[in-house]
Amino acid sequence: EIVLTQSPGTLSLSPGETATLSCRASQSVSSTYFAWYQQKPGQAPRVLIYGASSRATGIPDRFSGTGSGTDFTLTISRLEPEDFAVYYCQQYGTSFWTFGQGTKVEIK
Amino acid sequence: QVTLRESGPALVKPTQTLTLTCTLSGFSLTTSGMRVSWIRQPPGKALEWLARLDWDDDEFYSISLKTRLTISKDTSRNQVFLTMTNMDHVDTATYYCARTRGYQYYFDYWGQGILVTVSS
Numbered sequence: 001e002i003v004l005t006q007s008p009g010t011l012s013l014s015p016g017e018t019a020t021l022s023c024r025a026s027q028s029v030s031s032t033y034f035a036w037y038q039q040k041p042g043q044a045p046r047v048l049i050y051g052a053s054s055r056a057t058g059i060p061d062r063f064s065g066t067g068s069g070t071d072f073t074l075t076i077s078r079l080e081p082e083d084f085a086v087y088y089c090q091q092y093g094t095s096f097w098t099f100g101q102g103t104k105v106e107i108k
Numbered sequence: 109q110v111t112l113r114e115s116g117p118a119l120v121k122p123t124q125t126l127t128l129t130c131t132l133s134g135f136s137l138t139t140s141g142m143r144v145s146w147i148r149q150p151p152g153k154a155l156e157w158l159a160r161l162d163w164d165d166d167e168f169y170s171i172s173l174k175t176r177l178t179i180s181k182d183t184s185r186n187q188v189f190l191t192m193t194n195m196d197h198v199d200t201a202t203y204y205c206a207r208t209r210g211y212q213y214y215f216d217y218w219g220q221g222i223l224v225t226v227s228s
Contacts, residue, residue, distance in 0.1 A: 033213045033214075043220075044221055045218060046218075050214040056216070061177070089227060092213035096168065096171070097145070097147075099157070103152045
């Protein structure tokens with residue numbers, strides 16, 4: 001089973017700053033099957049990025065995803081108040097999905 | 109409009125069997141390429157994928173929970189079910205159903221989730 005490790009666990013930033021979130025896989029994953037989600041308290045996750053770098057419908061362009069192989073990054077530029085949340089990476093392979101443990105982006 | 113809605117008991121006792129229902133709207137699991145998964149999240153913890161059912165009746169399960177899980181459907185009611193046997197306190201979590209489709213293996217629609225507490 002592929003393990004996804006996210007870092008940092010918590011990111012304390014101010015609105016307007018840039019957040020850089022990392023997700024490292026224990027073995028190479030297909031970019032096609034790599035995604036990022038945002039989850040706010042009491043809500044279901046929402047897909048932000050799929051295929052490692054494609055924004056989902058309605059996602060602002062301040063969210064961007066890069067990476068391949070074992071290292072993936074989610075960048076949130078110009079943080080807005082509504083961006084403070086928990087972010088999860090996800091990969092799919094051989095019929096199974098795995099998620100990272102999450103990165104919390106909190107207001108500094 | 110695509111929606112998924114989970115329903116089931118909020119409280120189960122240890123050793124009992126949990127059955128959850130996911131009611132689909134705006135799409136059907138009989139449509140080629142559609143897939144519905146169950147995912148859970150213990151309070152304050154990460155997401156864990158549990159099981160998946162495809163339009164062609166293929167079933168897939170988490171390796172670690174495979175012996176306790178059964179996923180099934182009632183196409184006439186557009187519902188997908190998850191059964192989990194021998195519930196334990198560590199199974200306390202919010203349970204979500206979510207959709208993937210076609211060549212997209214990310215979850216594009218989620219239910220609101222149902223919190224299931226395991227307690228005697």
